[in-house]
Amino acid sequence: TAEAINIASSCWGIEFDNINVSGGPSGLHCDNLDPSTPIYDVIIKNSFFSGFTGTNAFGIKCRNTNNVVIENCLITTCTNYTAGSNVQGVFLSTCTGVKCTNVQSNGHAGDGAQGFRLLNVNGGQFENCTSLSNYAQDTTDTYTCAGFLVVTSTGITFTNCESSAHMAKREAMGFLMANAIGCEFESCTSLRITQSSTYHQGH
Numbered sequence: 001t002a003e004a005i006n007i008a009s010s011c012w013g014i015e016f017d018n019i020n021v022s023g024g025p026s027g028l029h030c031d032n033l034d035p036s037t038p039i040y041d042v043i044i045k046n047s048f049f050s051g052f053t054g055t056n057a058f059g060i061k062c063r064n065t066n067n068v069v070i071e072n073c074l075i076t077t078c079t080n081y082t083a084g085s086n087v088q089g090v091f092l093s094t095c096t097g098v099k100c101t102n103v104q105s106n107g108h109a110g111d112g113a114q115g116f117r118l119l120n121v122n123g124g125q126f127e128n129c130t131s132l133s134n135y136a137q138d139t140t141d142t143y144t145c146a147g148f149l150v151v152t153s154t155g156i157t158f159t160n161c162e163s164s165a166h167m168a169k170r171e172a173m174g175f176l177m178a179n180a181i182g183c184e185f186e187s188c189t190s191l192r193i194t195q196s197s198t199y200h201q202g203h
Helices: none
Strands: 005-007 012-017 020-022 028-031 039-045 048-052 058-063 065-080 086-093 096-106 112-119 122-127 130-132 145-151 154-159 162-164 172-178 184-186
Touching: 028 039, 028 065, 039 058, 048 058, 058 065, 065 086, 086 096, 096 112, 112 130, 130 145, 145 162, 162 172
Parallel strands: 005 028, 012 039, 020 048, 028 058, 039 065, 048 065, 058 086, 065 096, 086 112, 096 122, 096 130, 112 145, 122 154, 130 162, 145 172, 154 184
Antiparallel strands: none
16 A cells, blocks of 8 residues: 555654644555664654555554654544455554654544554553544454554553543454563553444444
C-alpha cells in the first residue's frame, strides 16, 4: 500500500512536529526492510493523523526503528473492512527504545483493529496514552480487537493509560499481552469492552 510519508533505508535524526496527515491508504511509515541497518532517533510530536482506508491501514508505523518518541499526537479512524485487513492507529514492529506520551489512538475499525500494536519491541514506555472505541468484525481469528496489543515484546510499561469501549464480533480486549515479558502497569483503566454479533457503524 502507499503511504503519505515514507522514511526508509538507514535514516536517523528525523523529527516531525505539528503535521496534519489525513486521508489516503496509510499515514507515516518508518521502515528499513533490512534489520541490520535500522532507522534511528525518530521524533513525532504535536501532530494529527486521520482517515486512512488502505488494506492494513495505519496512522503511524515504525519497523526496524530504534529510539522512537511519539508525543502529543492524535490518530483516528483507520478503517478497512476487507477480509483479513488488520488496521492499527500505531504499529511498532522490531523496535528498541520506544516512548509514547499523551498519544490518543481512537475509532479504528476493520476485520481486525488495534489502537496500539507492538510486535517484537524491546523497551517501551507509554504514559497518559488512550485508545477508545475500536471495532473488529472478524469472527474466526484471535487478537482481533484491542486498545493495546503487545506480542513477543519485553520491558513495556504503561502509566495512566486507558483502553475502553472496544467492540468485536469475537474478541475485544483493553490490554492484551501475548509472549510478553517484564510488562508493568500503573494506574491504568479498561472499561466497557463488548463482544457483539451486531454493530452499527458510528456507534
